[in-house]
Amino acid sequence: MAEAPAAGRPDPASAALARLAAEACDDRKAVDIRLIRVDEVSTLADWFVICSGLSDVQVRAIARSVEERIEEETGRLPLRREGQAEGRWVLLDYGELIVHVLMPQEREYYDLESFWGHGQQERYLGSAQATSS
16 A cells, blocks of 8 residues: 655655646647645645646647546546536546646636645746747
8 A cells, every 4th residue: 555645745646647737738738837736735636737728629639638648648537527518617637636727718717826826836847938948
């Protein structure tokens, strides 16, 4: 049986899952990808990955990319998925990870980054940003 991480230290498996999701978002050119560690401030999950797609088609493609990548590399499917039909805010719930893919208007309106601002946040620097730095 796996040992629980020490208090104050994130579970490395959930951190790796969050990074994998962020990479999958980047693969579909998601905008402003953020990872928020919420394990110390919430029982909902350990991590949130939040990003934007610039159209409903892109939002659904980003969510599909996350699902496919996580299933391919870990064999896991989301426990719950919401919003794919509308394509304005897709939520993928993996238990310890919740991925939010939103249109810019929804992201601005709901402002999840501020709501979860007490969690540790980091901006994911994808392939385009890393090469231009």
